[in-house]
Amino acid sequence: MRIGELAKQGDCDVETLRFYEREGLLDAPAREANGYRSYTEMHLVQLKFIRHCRSLGMGLPEVRSLRSFQASPELACGEIDQLVDGQIARIHQQIESLRLLEKQLHFLRDTCHASRKASECGILRTLAQAAEGEACSCHALPVAE
Amino acid sequence: MRIGELAKQGDCDVETLRFYEREGLLDAPAREANGYRSYTEMHLVQLKFIRHCRSLGMGLPEVRSLRSFQASPELACGEIDQLVDGQIARIHQQIESLRLLEKQLHFLRDTCHASRKASECGILRTLAQAAEGEACSCHALPVAE
């Protein structure tokens, strides 16, 4: 099958496929006489594997690792475990800092309404005060739930 | 003060300051006779404002907006409100998808231990099965809490 067909079946962009090939994630396919790439079912399986890993938030280096582990699965189980654990830890960390961020923004947002009567936006004032060196109230929020 | 001093007081990198200047976030300072940048206290306040906004997860375009709103605060309150609301919505969305991701990865991780006796890593097998076209169990998780 040609690249357009693989892109359709793998639900991704043609340019992305060429990118994966350049990055060594997708095996380089045979070429037709005219130079067009000629893919097999194996490439579709590879592609789906890559896209599935990506949809789980793994980066390309992680996907590369997993693909190389596939060559010798019985050896790699510990490393695979570790890789997934690392992902989980990273994402958990991201969630925590985003939750804090959300709380800080809510606080900032509330300062607007709190000082509306002053006909001056409390958000800007809070941000500007922080810049002036005063302790900002949004970042002084307790981290714990 | 020179760029190194501003960087120290603003707790960021010298290169970042030059970058902010290029991007029009930080006003271009006067120059000494030898071409060195010469900053004032105003620049430090500007920089702290920028860094504070950045630490709240705002992008440079948002910071640019806020800085321009500072020129006419009484006019801009509604827009500032909207900007912060947009940030909150975006971050909330991010948190939700990361929480789902975390759950999927936990599930994947558990498949490893579930099939350890088979001396074949369940993670790899689950990922590979998904690539083969089988319904993957990790993505079939219920989205709701």
Place this chain on the structure above:
DNA sequence: TAACGGCCTGTAGTTACTACAGGGTCAAGC
């Protein structure tokens, strides 16, 4: 005079793609 730290400009690298520019290939329609 040489070494050192700081400063300058300008460019390239990071992630995972995306979006062209400029050109070749092939089948269908006039």
Place this chain on the structure above:
DNA sequence: GCTTGACCCTGTAGTAACTACAGGCCGTTA
């Protein structure tokens, strides 16, 4: 025979927000 259109090719530049040089100037100290 010619054109149109969809598809393919390579190679390069863009995205966000910096970071990291290369190559060179300025000013002080040993």
